[in-house]
Structures are given as C-alpha cells and as structure tokens.
Amino acid sequence: MQQADRQLIRFALTICLSCSIILSAVAAGLRDRQERESELDRKRNVLLAFGQEIRDPDTGRRLSGEVVESIFTSNIREIFFDVDTGEKVPADQVSQQALQDRRQRPLFFWEEDGRPVRFAFPTSGPGLWAPIYGFLALESDLNTIAGITFYRHGETPGLGGEIEREWFQSQFVGQRMMADGEPVQFQVIQGGVSGRYPDGNPHAVDGISGATMTGRAVAEFISEDFKTYNSFFERIREAGPESLMVSMNI
Amino acid sequence: MATATHKIVTDPLSDNNPITIQVLGICSALAVTVQVETALVMSIALTVVVSCSNLLISLMRNHIPSRIRMIVEVSVIASLVIVVDQVLRAFFFELSRQLSIFVGLIITNCIVMGRAEAFAIQNPPGKSFMDGLGNGLGYSAILLLVASAREILGSGSWYGIDLFGENFVSLGVAVLPPGAFLILGVIIWIQRTVTRNFKDD
Numbered sequence: 540m541q542q543a544d545r546q547l548i549r550f551a552l553t554i555c556l557s558c559s560i561i562l563s564a565v566a567a568g569l570r571d572r573q574e575r576e577s578e579l580d581r582k583r584n585v586l587l588a589f590g591q592e593i594r595d596p597d598t599g600r601r602l603s604g605e606v607v608e609s610i611f612t613s614n615i616r617e618i619f620f621d622v623d624t625g626e627k628v629p630a631d632q633v634s635q636q637a638l639q640d641r642r643q644r645p646l647f648f649w650e651e652d653g654r655p656v657r658f659a660f661p662t663s664g665p666g667l668w669a670p671i672y673g674f675l676a677l678e679s680d681l682n683t684i685a686g687i688t689f690y691r692h693g694e695t696p697g698l699g700g701e702i703e704r705e706w707f708q709s710q711f712v713g714q715r716m717m718a719d720g721e722p723v724q725f726q727v728i729q730g731g732v733s734g735r736y737p738d739g740n741p742h743a744v745d746g747i748s749g750a751t752m753t754g755r756a757v758a759e760f761i762s763e764d765f766k767t768y769n770s771f772f773e774r775i776r777e778a779g780p781e782s783l784m785v786s787m788n789i
Numbered sequence: 790m791a792t793a794t795h796k797i798v799t800d801p802l803s804d805n806n807p808i809t810i811q812v813l814g815i816c817s818a819l820a821v822t823v824q825v826e827t828a829l830v831m832s833i834a835l836t837v838v839v840s841c842s843n844l845l846i847s848l849m850r851n852h853i854p855s856r857i858r859m860i861v862e863v864s865v866i867a868s869l870v871i872v873v874d875q876v877l878r879a880f881f882f883e884l885s886r887q888l889s890i891f892v893g894l895i896i897t898n899c900i901v902m903g904r905a906e907a908f909a910i911q912n913p914p915g916k917s918f919m920d921g922l923g924n925g926l927g928y929s930a931i932l933l934l935v936a937s938a939r940e941i942l943g944s945g946s947w948y949g950i951d952l953f954g955e956n957f958v959s960l961g962v963a964v965l966p967p968g969a970f971l972i973l974g975v976i977i978w979i980q981r982t983v984t985r986n987f988k989d990d
Contacts, residue, residue, distance in 0.1 A: 543854070546854065547854040547856060547857060550852065550853070550854055550857070550861075551857055551860075551861075554861055554864050554865075555864070558864050558865070558867075558868040561868060561872070562868055562871055562872070565871075565872050565875050565876075566875055569875050569876065569878070569879040572879040572880070573875070573878050573879045573882075576878070576879060576880075576882040577882070579882075580882055580883070
C-alpha cells in the first residue's frame with residue numbers, strides 16, 4: 540500500500556512538472572509573435588475606425604501586416620496630451636507610466652495633404668464580463684463620429700459580443716458627441732432609437748437584444764472618454780486642426 | 790488487422806458518429822458553426838487534440854495509477870488544448886478571437902474525455918491514435934455540414950465566397966443559435982434513419 544501511494548504521488552508530480560514545463564516553453568516561445576499580432580490588430584482597428592478598408596477589395600482577404608504598417612506610417616500620426624492641463628505633450632516628455640495612469644492620453648489623426656482630416660482616440664471601460672477596448676474616430680469638427688471599433692472584449696458571443704459586428708458599429712457613423720457646444724451623454728437604446736425618439740436622435744444608436752448592460756457600458760465609457768478628450772479638442776478647434784502639424788516635426 | 794484499423798477510423802464517421810449517434814460535443818457544434826471558416830479551424834483543433842491525447846494517454850496507460858486516472862487524462866487534454874490555443878493566437882489571431890472561449894472549452898468536450906476513457910486507456914498507441922483521428926474527423930464532418938447549411942442559408946455564402954449575389958434573401962434564423970439546433974436536429978434525424986442498428990438506451 541505504502542509503495543503504491545509513493546508511486547501514485549511520483550506519477551502525479553511527474554505529470555504536473557512535464558505539463559507545466561511544456562506549457563511554459565510554448566507560451567514563452569510564442570509570446571513575441573502573439574504580441575506582434577496583437578499590436579498589428581490594434582493598428583488594423585485604428586484604420587478601421589478611420590473608415591479605412593482593411594480587406595483587399597479584390598480578394599476579400601485581410602490586408603497583410605506590411606500593408607497595414609505602411610498605411611499606418613504614411614497617413615496616421617500619433618500625438619499625446621496631458622489630461623490635467625489639456626496641453627499637447629512634446630514627444631520627448633511622453634512617459635509610459637503617465638500613459639498607463641491615463642494622465643497622458645494618445646490621439647491619432649489621419650493626415651491628408653498636410654492637414655489632419657480625421658481624429659481617433661482609444662476608448663475603453665468595464666463591460667459586463669471584462670473590459671471593452673475600442674477606438675472612436677471623429678471628423679475634423681471633432682464632434683461627428685467617423686467610425687467606431689471594439690477590438691477586445693469578453694462579452695457573451697451572440698449577445699453583448701455583437702458590439703464587434705458591423706451592423707452595430709456602422710450605426711455610430713454620422714452621429715454626434717456634442718450638442719450646443721457641450722459634450723452630451725451618448726445613448727444605446729434598447730428597443731431601438733425610433734421607438735423613443737420618433738424624430739431620430741443624433742446622440743443615440745439602437746441597442747442589442749439581450750445586451751442591455753453592454754450597451755449601457757459602451758454609451759457610458761465613450762461619453763466619459765469624449766469628455767476627457769474634449770479639453771484638448773477645444774484647443775484644436777480654437778487653433779484649427781492645421782496647428783497640430785506645425786509642431787509635429789515630421 | 791488492416792480492416793480492423795480501417796474500421797476504427799471509419800466507424801465514427803457515420804455509423805458511430807460522436808455527434809449524431811452519441812450526441813456528444815454538441816455545445817461547440819452549435820456555437821462555432823455560423824461560418825464554415827471558424828468551424829473548419831475548430832474541427833482541426835479538436836481533431837489534433839483528440840488524436841494526440843489518445844496517443845499520449847495510450848502510451849502511459851500501463852503506468853497511470855487507476856485512482857488518479859481521470860485527473861491525469863484531464864491534465865494531458867488541458868495541456869494540449871492550451872498549446873493549440875496559444876498557437877492559434879500566434880498564427881491565426883483573428884480566427885482565435887472569433888473562436889474565443891470555444892477552443893478552451895475543448896478541454897470539457899465530452900468527445901475527447903470520452904475517447905480517452907473508453908478507448909485509449911485500454912488500447913495500444915497506434916490504434917488509439919487512429920480512434921482519435923476517426924472521432925475527430927467524425928466531429929469535423931458534422932460541424933462542417935452544420936456550418937455549410939447555416940452559412941448558405943443565413944449569409945448566402947460558403948467559406949466567405951458569395952454564392953447568390955445581391956438579391957439573396959437570407960434566412961435570419963440560420964445564423965442564430967436556434968438555427969443550429971434545427972439544422973443539427975435534422976442531420977441527427979437523417980443519420981439515425983440511415984443507421985438503423987445503433988444502440989439506443
């Protein structure tokens with residue numbers, strides 16, 4: 540009996556050890572590639588928010604990593620601003636720590652003929668099950684929505700998970716974040732916008748059946764993030780979007 | 790002997806199909822069959838896992854203490870599934886996101902555990918591998934059938950290729966979960982009408 544027990548424990552330990560060694564090796568070996576893929580996916584989603592086609596129109600396949608990178612470097616600029624002061628942060632004063640603490644925030648803009656034509660910022664917040672991450676793109680008036688994407692979330696597939704579908708995201712295009720010069724609370728309405736506002740509402744989209752909480756969360760965090768960014772947007776509106784180019788040094 | 794091995798692989802394809810006859814693993818059969826592409830990746834993932842887990846468990850079958858038999862099986866299966874999941878994440882990022890939790894849920898897929906318990910634990914490695922392969926392929930066949938029906942009816946396309954052009958009126962229910970139940974039900978019905986001699990409890 541003693542012998543059998545010892546054998547049993549030895550076998551269990553061997554299994555545990557070999558499984559953990561194999562898994563650690565696999566995870567460590569693939570980490571670089573996974574991070575690269577994840578970064579590429581983030582960039583694809585910035586492009587998507589800007590309304591850029593990320594599939595080849597002929598083949599229907601997704602654009603390759605190199606193409607995404609090249610569109611990204613040739614058209615998209617990333618700048619940072621300080622949340623407390625609403626001032627632009629020079630590139631050499633951007634710190635990872637401040638970005639993590641959200642004291643500094645990134646803003647992307649799409650450059651065409653030497654001037655910014657669209658803007659996009661990362662937006663995120665707590666979903667029903669896990670944080671939702673996405674990008675919100677705005678037209679040059681910094682009010683009208685040009686596009687929205689959600690690229691990472693843990694919502695239930697088929698219910699809250701529908702936020703990553705085109706039908707949901709395309710509703711946002713053309714809607715507005717402000718009324719009378721002030722940020723307004725955006726709404727995701729269960730049962731449809733037309734039910735509650737027969738004349739339509741430029742600050743609302745239809746909700747997803749069975750995903751009341753997810754819709755509420757999305758409306759909440761995009762409104763909050765917009766409010767945060769608006770302090771910086773005010774300055775851009777005052778000085779004109781071209782002013783951003785002057786200090787870019789590119 | 791050759792025919793016996795042959796039977797191990799071909800039996801689960803229809804006469805002893807894990808989904809339509811044993812009604813195992815239908816959770817993922819319902820969940821990832823909206824599009825053929827995701828169903829295909831899921832099929833490959835499951836076939837790899839069930840074949841390898843059968844092989845590994847069979848190799849260890851004479852050393853596994855019977856009291857911790859199932860825990861050992863689950864450890865082996867879980868490790869394999871995590872490896873598959875990590876590989877998908879590194880090489881098929883978008884697909885891995887669409888499959889989300891369902892790859893991870895292969896761990897609890899009854900087919901994998903069922904084959905380990907019913908076959909691999911008492912048969913030699915070669916045969917066990919073949920049994921895993923057969924069951925994986927049997928699962929895949931049904932998954933792809935359901936996915937084809939759902940994608941064609943619901944989206945008018947197959948493997949992302951548009952079939953009917955602009956004027957196609959899609960059958961909305963096919964892409965919803967109830968659509969999967971209906972289609973799977975019909976397939977099980979046909980299978981069981983064709984295969985008359987299955988054992989029903």
